[in-house]
Amino acid sequence: MTKPIHECLINKKTSTKPIWFMRQAGRYLPEFRKIRKLNPNFIKLCLNNNLCSKITLQPLKRFNLSAAIIFSDILMVPYGLGQEVNFIKGKGPKLSEFNLKKFINNNRNDFTKKLNPVYEAIKKTRKKLSKEKSLISFTGAPWTLIVYMMGLRQDKKNLNLEKIKNNNFDKDLILEKLNEYLCIHIENQLEAGADVVQIFDSWAGLIPEGELNSYCYKPNLKIVEFCKKIGLPVICFPKGINKKYKEFLNIVKPDGLNIDYDIDPVWAKENLNNVCLQGGMDPKILFEDEKKIFFEVDKYLDIFNNSPYIFNLGHGLLPETNPEVLAKVIKRVNSYK
Numbered sequence: 001m002t003k004p005i006h007e008c009l010i011n012k013k014t015s016t017k018p019i020w021f022m023r024q025a026g027r028y029l030p031e032f033r034k035i036r037k038l039n040p041n042f043i044k045l046c047l048n049n050n051l052c053s054k055i056t057l058q059p060l061k062r063f064n065l066s067a068a069i070i071f072s073d074i075l076m077v078p079y080g081l082g083q084e085v086n087f088i089k090g091k092g093p094k095l096s097e098f099n100l101k102k103f104i105n106n107n108r109n110d111f112t113k114k115l116n117p118v119y120e121a122i123k124k125t126r127k128k129l130s131k132e133k134s135l136i137s138f139t140g141a142p143w144t145l146i147v148y149m150m151g152l153r154q155d156k157k158n159l160n161l162e163k164i165k166n167n168n169f170d171k172d173l174i175l176e177k178l179n180e181y182l183c184i185h186i187e188n189q190l191e192a193g194a195d196v197v198q199i200f201d202s203w204a205g206l207i208p209e210g211e212l213n214s215y216c217y218k219p220n221l222k223i224v225e226f227c228k229k230i231g232l233p234v235i236c237f238p239k240g241i242n243k244k245y246k247e248f249l250n251i252v253k254p255d256g257l258n259i260d261y262d263i264d265p266v267w268a269k270e271n272l273n274n275v276c277l278q279g280g281m282d283p284k285i286l287f288e289d290e291k292k293i294f295f296e297v298d299k300y301l302d303i304f305n306n307s308p309y310i311f312n313l314g315h316g317l318l319p320e321t322n323p324e325v326l327a328k329v330i331k332r333v334n335s336y337k
Contacts, residue, residue, distance in 0.1 A: 004066045005134040005196060005310060008276045009233040009255040012308040017301060018066035019333045020136070023316030024059040025071045029323060031058050042087045043079060046072050052121035057128060062323065063330045067134035067196070068125060072118050074140030074200055077185055078149050080115040081106050098149050100170070104177055108184055115185065119192040126193030137194035139185055141201035142178040142219040159206050175219055183226045190232050198235040198258070199223055205240015212244060217251045224254050235278060246271050261314030265303045277304060279312035286321050290328065297329055301336050
């Protein structure tokens with residue numbers, strides 16, 4: 001049986017509209033909050049393969065979704081490369097000081113061993129997941145990982161770029177090593193049972209002017225080419241680059257491209273061709289009344305009616321999302337003709 005998401009990504013099928021959500025396994029679900037309360041250390045939770053598999057499958061027990069996305073975090077890669085990762089309540093992730101020598105002295109075996117619980121969670125999830133459902137793995141893009149690893153993040157909308165402007169910052173070496181380990185991580189996830197991967201470039205919109213090619217296009221292209229080489233469908237999400245999406249698509253050529261909520265879907269339909277588009281709707285729409293929600297859902301479905309399109313959002317589900325509202329949205333999408 002061909003999975004609906006694969007039909008869209010690979011065969012560019014237009015008659016089906018698969019659906020899944022970023023952060024569908026997470027904070028808005030009471031059953032997740034129950035587990036999280038008993039497991040306050042987030043990294044330890046991500047290393048508990050039994051709980052990760054259980055959390056991954058929670059939304060599939062509630063909703064008729066086309067895919068599961070493994071419960072993990074993009075910062076598992078820096079963790080695997082030897083950085084300490086802590087999550088500070090109200091402030092987000094904080095990593096230990098970046099050490100270039102330690103970073104370049106990593107090896108594949110140690111990295112894979114540290115992240116083995118992630119791969120075990122994928123194996124367990126695949127065994128329990130229905131055959132017609134895709135199992136999505138993911139990773140951060142090199143630039144987005146650099147933001148966290150180098151401590152460039154000031155707040156949700158601003159970066160301190162002084163460190164990467166320093167003459168001692170070996171951009172090419174760091175990007176090369178990151179790409180190497182991201183490809184190892186992706187291949188390990190594929191071998192464990194994942195059959196789609198999404199690349200999150202969450203900070204792409206704040207790349208310094210004139211550096212998009214170096215920090216975004218080229219690194220994403222290398223990962224996409226690797227995914228195609230190993231036969232793994234790949235979705236890219238270069239959040240915040242606005243109409244540079246067109247340039248990104250022409251250079252990187254992923255199987256799927258997630259658009260964010262700042263992108264006009266009509267513009268996307270007209271300008272982003274020969275790709276399966278995904279997402280776009282603002283997660284905050286789910287806080288509106290039912291009439292407004294359904295209007296927005298139908299708008300995206302109608303615009304992409306004759307195009308390969310996976311229904312998702314322009315960002316992850318917010319913690320305040322009502323699961324009952326989400327259930328109605330899923331039913332609406334699944335009944336769309």
